[in-house]
Amino acid sequence: MPSLPEPIRNLIFAFERLPGIGPKTASRLAFYLLRAPEEIAQNLANALNALKTATALCQVCFNITLVDQPVCDICTDPRRDEGLLCVVEEPLDVLVIEQTGGFSGRYHVLHGVLSPIEGIGPEDLKIQPLIERVKSGKIREIILATNPSMEGDATALYLHQQLAGSGVRITRLARGLPVGGDLEYADQNTLLRALAGRQDMS
Amino acid sequence: MPSLPEPIRNLIFAFERLPGIGPKTASRLAFYLLRAPEEIAQNLANALNALKTATALCQVCFNITLVDQPVCDICTDPRRDEGLLCVVEEPLDVLVIEQTGGFSGRYHVLHGVLSPIEGIGPEDLKIQPLIERVKSGKIREIILATNPSMEGDATALYLHQQLAGSGVRITRLARGLPVGGDLEYADQNTLLRALAGRQDMS
Numbered sequence: 196m197p198s199l200p201e202p203i204r205n206l207i208f209a210f211e212r213l214p215g216i217g218p219k220t221a222s223r224l225a226f227y228l229l230r231a232p233e234e235i236a237q238n239l240a241n242a243l244n245a246l247k248t249a250t251a252l253c254q255v256c257f258n259i260t261l262v263d264q265p266v267c268d269i270c271t272d273p274r275r276d277e278g279l280l281c282v283v284e285e286p287l288d289v290l291v292i293e294q295t296g297g298f299s300g301r302y303h304v305l306h307g308v309l310s311p312i313e314g315i316g317p318e319d320l321k322i323q324p325l326i327e328r329v330k331s332g333k334i335r336e337i338i339l340a341t342n343p344s345m346e347g348d349a350t351a352l353y354l355h356q357q358l359a360g361s362g363v364r365i366t367r368l369a370r371g372l373p374v375g376g377d378l379e380y381a382d383q384n385t386l387l388r389a390l391a392g393r394q395d396m397s
Numbered sequence: 398m399p400s401l402p403e404p405i406r407n408l409i410f411a412f413e414r415l416p417g418i419g420p421k422t423a424s425r426l427a428f429y430l431l432r433a434p435e436e437i438a439q440n441l442a443n444a445l446n447a448l449k450t451a452t453a454l455c456q457v458c459f460n461i462t463l464v465d466q467p468v469c470d471i472c473t474d475p476r477r478d479e480g481l482l483c484v485v486e487e488p489l490d491v492l493v494i495e496q497t498g499g500f501s502g503r504y505h506v507l508h509g510v511l512s513p514i515e516g517i518g519p520e521d522l523k524i525q526p527l528i529e530r531v532k533s534g535k536i537r538e539i540i541l542a543t544n545p546s547m548e549g550d551a552t553a554l555y556l557h558q559q560l561a562g563s564g565v566r567i568t569r570l571a572r573g574l575p576v577g578g579d580l581e582y583a584d585q586n587t588l589l590r591a592l593a594g595r596q597d598m599s
Contacts, residue, residue: 199492200463202451206444212437214429215422226489227416228448229461230508235414236445242408243442246427247435249404259431261402287428290401306432 203229255328257304257321259286269301276300278335282325282354284308284342292340300338303328308346309353317353325354329361336364343370405431457530459506459523461488471495471503478502480537484527484556486510486544494542502540505530510548511555519555527556531563538566545572 199207203225210221228236253260253267260267269275269289279300283289289302305320317323328334339354341347355365370388372381381389401409405427412423430438455462455469462469471477471491481502485491491504507522519525530536541556543549557567572590574583583591 200452200461200469202444202447202463203461205440206448209437209441209444212440213426215425220417222489222492223417224415225448226487226492228445229452229488233449235411236448238407238414239411240442240445242404242411243430243438243445245404246408246430246438250402250431259402259405261404267402285428286431287424290424290428 252304252306256302257306257324258289258302274299277333279338280328280334280336281338281340283340284347284350288340300336305341305350308341308344308350310346320350322354322357326357329358329363334363336366339365339367343368454506458504459508459526460491460504476501479535481540482530482536482538483540483542485542486549486552490542502538507543507552510543510546510552512548522552524556524559528559531560531565536565538568541567541569545570 206225206228207218207221210216210224211218216224249262250259251262251265252258253270254265255270256267258267258269276299279298280303281292281298281300282303282305283292284305284307286304289304292298292302303321303325305322305325307315307320309315309317309320329337337354337358339351341350351367358365369392370385371392372378372385372389378386408427408430409420409423412418412426413420418426451464452461453464453467454460455472456467457472458469460469460471478501481500482505483494483500483502484505484507485494486507486509488506491506494500494504505523505527507524507527509517509522511517511519511522531539539556539560541553543552553569560567571594572587573594574580574587574591580588
């Protein structure tokens, strides 16, 4: 970048390292912050600094929790069904499912998916603690809510094999047409899944 | 947001205050930083902190410069044409024009546009210093490169009136079809401008 003062260049580079932010957006953000009230950049800097020092993983479900609260709010909430466990890839998935308001069980965050290409095996994920949670005997059903992707499916398959003998019901999120979607724009695989998983109208 | 630890919530809110970043992107960025190497968040925080303390406005053209360098690189570059002045709204516009590699003159950054609705008048912009630069007598041509928007046009018109008696050539960036564009998708005004501004083929 020609003749751009280093502090701005550094900020643009720092923004560019974030996912989904390209050079154009990074420049726009940096120049926006230059003329915005100082407090906006300051708040962001402070929040970034606090992120890793103030957060930790829940000792039960491995979702994000506060450093001084080793078990997270969901795991300690007595109103949530201890028998229903939703297994997700990332903490963000917990947030997404919570926002639907349609799940009242608990979670288990794997922190990734199996990926032989990237050298990620079962020991790199929170799979062993999951097996131990299931062994504790309180769990009735496990919903494998990994992504409907190649890796997500492979991980769900692996977990299914590992947990098969436990006597626990194991389910996977339904596949089909997205709500509000259009048959015309659905890809072949989704349409095949929607056909195979067709349901009786009640 | 249900059951989200405060440090993440704060970071999501801080990201949401940036332009073009909605709640979904803000969550994605925050959760990405949670699992990314700490250095990525750290670099961003440091760059944010340095932004306002290390930068200042160039005393000549009001582009961004370093605190310890009161006149910017472009204004001090003897290879750049002192007689050709490009007037832009924001420092980011300087970057955009520099990236084309097609301009070898100097700049003047207004830091905004006239906007009666927002109460922004000539005295809120760097217009007086522009008039004084023109009076200095070294300038041959002024390119008014404010945005092709209502406010940008009004600002250009105002500047044209103010500078009319100075004997300096005053130009405005050409309007027309964007390169690679499609007649079919051009809006009426752009098409009208492209017709009115049609040029002889050489």
